[in-house]
Amino acid sequence: MRSIDPTSEADDIGAFVPGQRFRIEGRAGGPLSGLTFAAKDLFDVAGHPTGGGNHDWAKTHPVPTRHAWAVQTLLDAGASLIGKTITDEISLGILGENPFDGTPVNPCAPGRVPGGSSSGSAAAVAAGICDTALGTDTGGSVRVPASFCGLYGIRPTHRRLDLSGMMSQAPTSDTTGWFARDAETFARVSAVMLGEAIPDELPNRLIVAIDAFAFADPETAAALEPLVARLGALLGEIRQEAMAPPGLAAWARAQRTIQPYEAWQTFQEWIDRANPRFAFQVARNLVLGGMMPASERAWAGLVREEARGRMRQLLSPGTILCLPTTPFPAPLRAQPLSGLDPLRDRITVLCAHGGLTGVPQVTIPGATVEGLPVGLSVLGARGSDATLIAVARAMAEG
Amino acid sequence: MRSIDPTSEADDIGAFVPGQRFRIEGRAGGPLSGLTFAAKDLFDVAGHPTGGGNHDWAKTHPVPTRHAWAVQTLLDAGASLIGKTITDEISLGILGENPFDGTPVNPCAPGRVPGGSSSGSAAAVAAGICDTALGTDTGGSVRVPASFCGLYGIRPTHRRLDLSGMMSQAPTSDTTGWFARDAETFARVSAVMLGEAIPDELPNRLIVAIDAFAFADPETAAALEPLVARLGALLGEIRQEAMAPPGLAAWARAQRTIQPYEAWQTFQEWIDRANPRFAFQVARNLVLGGMMPASERAWAGLVREEARGRMRQLLSPGTILCLPTTPFPAPLRAQPLSGLDPLRDRITVLCAHGGLTGVPQVTIPGATVEGLPVGLSVLGARGSDATLIAVARAMAEG
Numbered sequence: 001m002r003s004i005d006p007t008s009e010a011d012d013i014g015a016f017v018p019g020q021r022f023r024i025e026g027r028a029g030g031p032l033s034g035l036t037f038a039a040k041d042l043f044d045v046a047g048h049p050t051g052g053g054n055h056d057w058a059k060t061h062p063v064p065t066r067h068a069w070a071v072q073t074l075l076d077a078g079a080s081l082i083g084k085t086i087t088d089e090i091s092l093g094i095l096g097e098n099p100f101d102g103t104p105v106n107p108c109a110p111g112r113v114p115g116g117s118s119s120g121s122a123a124a125v126a127a128g129i130c131d132t133a134l135g136t137d138t139g140g141s142v143r144v145p146a147s148f149c150g151l152y153g154i155r156p157t158h159r160r161l162d163l164s165g166m167m168s169q170a171p172t173s174d175t176t177g178w179f180a181r182d183a184e185t186f187a188r189v190s191a192v193m194l195g196e197a198i199p200d201e202l203p204n205r206l207i208v209a210i211d212a213f214a215f216a217d218p219e220t221a222a223a224l225e226p227l228v229a230r231l232g233a234l235l236g237e238i239r240q241e242a243m244a245p246p247g248l249a250a251w252a253r254a255q256r257t258i259q260p261y262e263a264w265q266t267f268q269e270w271i272d273r274a275n276p277r278f279a280f281q282v283a284r285n286l287v288l289g290g291m292m293p294a295s296e297r298a299w300a301g302l303v304r305e306e307a308r309g310r311m312r313q314l315l316s317p318g319t320i321l322c323l324p325t326t327p328f329p330a331p332l333r334a335q336p337l338s339g340l341d342p343l344r345d346r347i348t349v350l351c352a353h354g355g356l357t358g359v360p361q362v363t364i365p366g367a368t369v370e371g372l373p374v375g376l377s378v379l380g381a382r383g384s385d386a387t388l389i390a391v392a393r394a395m396a397e398g
Numbered sequence: 399m400r401s402i403d404p405t406s407e408a409d410d411i412g413a414f415v416p417g418q419r420f421r422i423e424g425r426a427g428g429p430l431s432g433l434t435f436a437a438k439d440l441f442d443v444a445g446h447p448t449g450g451g452n453h454d455w456a457k458t459h460p461v462p463t464r465h466a467w468a469v470q471t472l473l474d475a476g477a478s479l480i481g482k483t484i485t486d487e488i489s490l491g492i493l494g495e496n497p498f499d500g501t502p503v504n505p506c507a508p509g510r511v512p513g514g515s516s517s518g519s520a521a522a523v524a525a526g527i528c529d530t531a532l533g534t535d536t537g538g539s540v541r542v543p544a545s546f547c548g549l550y551g552i553r554p555t556h557r558r559l560d561l562s563g564m565m566s567q568a569p570t571s572d573t574t575g576w577f578a579r580d581a582e583t584f585a586r587v588s589a590v591m592l593g594e595a596i597p598d599e600l601p602n603r604l605i606v607a608i609d610a611f612a613f614a615d616p617e618t619a620a621a622l623e624p625l626v627a628r629l630g631a632l633l634g635e636i637r638q639e640a641m642a643p644p645g646l647a648a649w650a651r652a653q654r655t656i657q658p659y660e661a662w663q664t665f666q667e668w669i670d671r672a673n674p675r676f677a678f679q680v681a682r683n684l685v686l687g688g689m690m691p692a693s694e695r696a697w698a699g700l701v702r703e704e705a706r707g708r709m710r711q712l713l714s715p716g717t718i719l720c721l722p723t724t725p726f727p728a729p730l731r732a733q734p735l736s737g738l739d740p741l742r743d744r745i746t747v748l749c750a751h752g753g754l755t756g757v758p759q760v761t762i763p764g765a766t767v768e769g770l771p772v773g774l775s776v777l778g779a780r781g782s783d784a785t786l787i788a789v790a791r792a793m794a795e796g
Contacts, residue, residue: 099454099673099674099675273734273735275497275677275678275679277498277675278675278676278678278681279673279674280673280681281673283678283681284685287682287685287686288685336670336671337671337673338670
């Protein structure tokens with residue numbers, strides 16, 4: 001990891017939106033006093049434009065006059081905000097390459113993408129520029145950059161947190177998440193964001209999602225084995241089972257029907273009014289999202305119900321499941337679309353269950369493939385967010 | 399029309415690509431000595447980037463080292479080049495609104511679009527900044543801005559001119575065209591570009607395309623009536639007949655299958671490599687172009703053959719056809735896509751025969767609807783370009 005002075009205003013990894021490095025002090029005496037954070041450019045910060053990673057979004061929307069709930073919550077808890085970080089355009093991306101604001105350096109894997117869409121937040125935390133950072137996760141946008149940048153990251157239970165002041169993409173999948181470099185900071189921030197103490201008690205049963213491990217690159221699955229063994233030892237009982245009996249690809253197809261269609265619904269009025277500029281790949285997603293046939297959407301809705309039932313059945317109290325966060329570490333930057341499209345497709349196969357079922361997921365660093373970080377994820381029943389944080393903390397202590 | 403000093407470097411109508419106003423003197427003593435021209439930013443000018451109306455095109459392509467054929471031809475004939483003009487992105491547009499370089503003012507219809515994609519060339523000539531300007535016409539990109547800006551404009555016989563150094567869009571439809579404010583300049587430039595003297599003899603039969611006049615707004619058809627009457631009187635014999643017996647909409651559907659698919663083929667490799675930024679509407683055209691089913695393309699190819707046969711049958715020697723260049727004058731600027739899409743569709747219905755059949759077409763100014771210009775077009779058999787110029791000149795003299 002590169003060493004960067006966190007008190008410096010310098011941002012030599014390009015994590016921040018140009019011109020959006022500033023400081024808003026947190027409330028004195030709060031539980032997060034002394035910590036610094038950054039906010040992905042999808043979160044409103046009063047007096048600063050919300051850019052959404054697209055130069056035409058800020059031009060066609062008013063500057064916010066109040067902070068997003070997540071920003072206000074961290075400030076109230078004493079953390080100080082140091083700026084707004086680069087995101088994939090309107091959060092429609094999983095790799096973190098942005099032609100408008102630039103692509104942040106991945107401090108743990110130079111020459112590789114940082115992952116997205118919360119690319120700048122992950123890069124800033126990984127580089128030590130701030131202690132934590134807000135991201136959003138609709139289809140993997142916290143989990144993927146956390147995995148690629150060697151960080152802790154959470155996608156909370158869907159609808160658990162207040163998303164006011166956060167730019168929406170696909171409302172039935174959108175969540176607010178956050179990153180940290182170390183488990184202790186991660187737990188402190190999580191207790192504030194979740195409004196719940198992180199428990200000492202751990203779950204006692206671990207399911208290893210064999211379908212997800214089989215889908216990952218063999219090198220990645222092998223690299224995660226020691227973490228899985230440690231997790232099993234911590235929890236006691238361990239068993240192997242498929243997470244998605246109809247196939248991870250079927251779940252991913254359903255999510256990739258629901259999410260792009262919702263994204264089109266979200267942005268349609270703006271697009272009609274402003275004819276905004278997008279990178280081709282983003283515009284293509286929107287066009288195809290708008291073309292989803294009703295029959296496909298109806299099928300996807302049923303798959304979603306079935307997947308939610310599967311999660312309820314699998315994740316009984318005291319049980320958590322683990323899987324590789326991403327099927328491989330960060331790909332090389334600046335590849336052609338034809339090289340990246342199949343990689344994107346594979347990443348979303350391991351992330352789709354999040355938006356599809358709404359269960360919380362925490363990704364834990366600690367493994368590498370040829371020196372490149374890759375994360376192990378734990379997920380549990382809806383509402384078990386704090387328990388997953390406890391697991392991450394226990395793994396670090398172990 | 400606004401009065402602008404043609405010797406000034408000022409460009410207060412935003413017709414030129416920012417930073418691309420310069421001067422290259424024409425050869426002394428040529429037939430176009432004393433004239434000035436501008437080149438649409440799809441034509442190579444040695445030492446100047448070819449922007450193509452898209453900020454990522456120039457970044458990903460080398461600066462040309464030689465002039466396009468059309469630029470060299472005008473310079474050799476003595477005209478001086480004064481700069482490069484704004485185009486719709488990669489010539490995929492018919493209205494002239496460009497979010498990267500800006501939308502040129504329509505000097506004859508302030509508050510209205512200039513028409514595109516040769517928007518800056520038309521605006522510069524209409525404003526009197528230069529005497530003539532190069533454009534390209536694949537699906538109407540000279541004819542439409544000429545109509546909207548009150549200019550003479552030509553789409554020559556397809557494959558007649560050398561297109562080297564001109565950015566391609568859809569090769570089986572691409573042509574190089576040009577504009578002028580007055581018939582005499584138009585004839586001088588045309589003689590050079592066509593390499594053929596403009597004849598004195600006129601055709602002797604006029605077909606009035608009743609399907610095209612019926613498709614135009616009634617106000618536009620009525621405004622063109624005096625021009626049609628004058629044309630009929632010049633030529634002698636006049637008859638009414640449908641240009642496209644299967645329907646103009648069927649021809650347009652075929653052209654709008656062939657052209658976007660070819661455009662996708664043309665730009666596919668670049669898009670894959672560079673993931674360039676586009677206005678949403680342009681990206682949408684490319685995405686949909688790439689998705690054209692083979693069955694639709696096969697049908698379109700047969701319609702094209704049939705349409706070419708129809709033109710051969712209709713346009714016997716001595717016969718020309720006239721139609722409204724556009725179904726209405728220039729629409730208002732900055733409308734939402736949902737307002738512009740139906741207008742675009744209607745404009746292409748009156749332009750599709752050009753790319754579909756390859757016959758030459760000249761648009762002649764002289765009519766207005768509520769003060770806004772609209773052009774009357776004449777078209778003839780392949781190779782009859784000079785005869786059409788002669789008709790335009792005779793109309794002005796008449």
